Amino acid sequence: MKASSIVEFVRDTYKTDEFIPLHAPTFAGNEKAYVMETITSTFVSSVGKFVDDFERQIETYTGTAKVVATVNGTAALHAALYAADVQRGDFVITQALTFVATCNALYHMGAEPIFVDVSPVSLGLCPKALDEFLRDNAEVTDVGCIHKRTGRRIKAVVPMHTFGHPVQLDELVAVCIKWNITLVEDAAESLGSFYKGKHTGTIGDFGAVSFNGNKIITTGGGGMVLCKTQDLGKRVKHITTTAKVPHPYEFFHDEPGFNYRMPNLNAALGCAQMEVIDKYLKQKRLLAEAYIDLFKGTDFKFVTEPEYAQSNYWLNAIICPNKQSREEILTGTNSSGVMTRPIWQLMHRLPMFEHALRGDLTHSEFIEAHLINLPSTPVEIKN
Numbered sequence: 001m002k003a004s005s006i007v008e009f010v011r012d013t014y015k016t017d018e019f020i021p022l023h024a025p026t027f028a029g030n031e032k033a034y035v036m037e038t039i040t041s042t043f044v045s046s047v048g049k050f051v052d053d054f055e056r057q058i059e060t061y062t063g064t065a066k067v068v069a070t071v072n073g074t075a076a077l078h079a080a081l082y083a084a085d086v087q088r089g090d091f092v093i094t095q096a097l098t099f100v101a102t103c104n105a106l107y108h109m110g111a112e113p114i115f116v117d118v119s120p121v122s123l124g125l126c127p128k129a130l131d132e133f134l135r136d137n138a139e140v141t142d143v144g145c146i147h148k149r150t151g152r153r154i155k156a157v158v159p160m161h162t163f164g165h166p167v168q169l170d171e172l173v174a175v176c177i178k179w180n181i182t183l184v185e186d187a188a189e190s191l192g193s194f195y196k197g198k199h200t201g202t203i204g205d206f207g208a209v210s211f212n213g214n215k216i217i218t219t220g221g222g223g224m225v226l227c228k229t230q231d232l233g234k235r236v237k238h239i240t241t242t243a244k245v246p247h248p249y250e251f252f253h254d255e256p257g258f259n260y261r262m263p264n265l266n267a268a269l270g271c272a273q274m275e276v277i278d279k280y281l282k283q284k285r286l287l288a289e290a291y292i293d294l295f296k297g298t299d300f301k302f303v304t305e306p307e308y309a310q311s312n313y314w315l316n317a318i319i320c321p322n323k324q325s326r327e328e329i330l331t332g333t334n335s336s337g338v339m340t341r342p343i344w345q346l347m348h349r350l351p352m353f354e355h356a357l358r359g360d361l362t363h364s365e366f367i368e369a370h371l372i373n374l375p376s377t378p379v380e381i382k383n
Contacts, residue, residue, distance in 0.1 A: 001298045003332020009294050009377050010338050013308045019337045023214045023364045024377045030278045036267035042299025048264025050271050057274045062199040064226045066233020069262035073188040076223030077105040080206035083236050086111050090155040091334045095125045096346040102186050103347050115358035121306050124167035125159035131175045133359040145179045149240040156182045161190035161200050164314035190279045192312035207225040216312055217273035218268040267380045283378040288313040316374045343371045
């Protein structure tokens with residue numbers, strides 16, 4: 001498979017000779033009308049009907065007990081970890097193969113990541129690798145799971161549903177229960193993805209979703225905390241609204257809080273986008289099937305959803321046979337105006353996380369060296 005063949009396929013699919021981005025926002029519904037309604041009302045900040053409407057829509061769609069809208073996905077993850085009682089000095093186990101926001105949320109809490117390998121099945125945190133790391137390095141005590149060498153608490157595990165493909169949640173939940181660790185799902189990329197019929201982000205105590213401009217639906221900037229219970233949701237809403245105690249006119253805040261609430265202006269976009277999410281999911285699945293046909297019989301492996309899951313196919317990806325072919329595809333497509341990209345550099349290669357504890361990362365390193373993302377904007381494809 002040559003870069004020119006991919007370029008030809010992508011241009012034919014999107015029917016344009018212009019630059020083709022990796023994932024562009026699509027506005028084809030009531031976005032303008034709802035935003036103008038917000039402006040006319042003057043309620044453009046965090047108070048307004050669209051914030052409440054958007055939260056209710058996500059609750060219904062995902063089957064979550066309570067959700068809380070935030071300014072972005074990183075803020076959602078930060079708030080979820082805070083509500084999960086992750087404290088300064090704690091360890092949090094996550095994957096090195098992730099977007100930097102996962103680790104930035106930990107850094108700004110004063111917590112430290114421990115990196116464990118991913119599964120080639122999901123590209124997300126591997127339950128076997130997690131259990132092996134804990135068996136070798138941890139013990140359960142009266143105060144929780146403790147890292148034996150340092151004596152520090154391992155408070156949470158944060159798997160990320162890479163490119164929308166759900167991780168092996170049943171197995172991860174079992175490991176977390178065994179080791180008395182809280183599971184917080186980084187579901188930033190997986191709105192519309194389901195694990196054995198349950199929406200991602202709803203199986204751990206908390207999930208964090210992103211509505212960045214490149215996600216399957218967007219609010220421009222925005223995120224959402226998915227909370228397992230009403231009580232957890234009330235807690236998250238309180239701390240993300242500056243911990244202000246309700247009162248008709250007095251300002252009293254009963255603990256340090258965050259100013260993380262999503263503006264009504266952004267939520268208006270979200271409400272319009274939710275009206276067409278099923279259409280986008282159908283288009284993205286048909287696009288993935290077209291890519292599967294394109295790479296069938298080649299040395300390139302298209303990344304498909306795990307057998308146990310239904311993925312939103314947020315970003316399509318291929319595994320190249322070797323590093324040389326990967327570089328040839330990246331160079332050839334991008335020089336032709338078709339955006340492709342390598343996966344993120346592993347987190348322990350970044351200067352701020354290079355000293356983090358980690359287990360064996362064989363699968364992560366292989367994927368880092370061989371994976372390419374392909375254009376994935378929803379598009380009309382004839383069956």
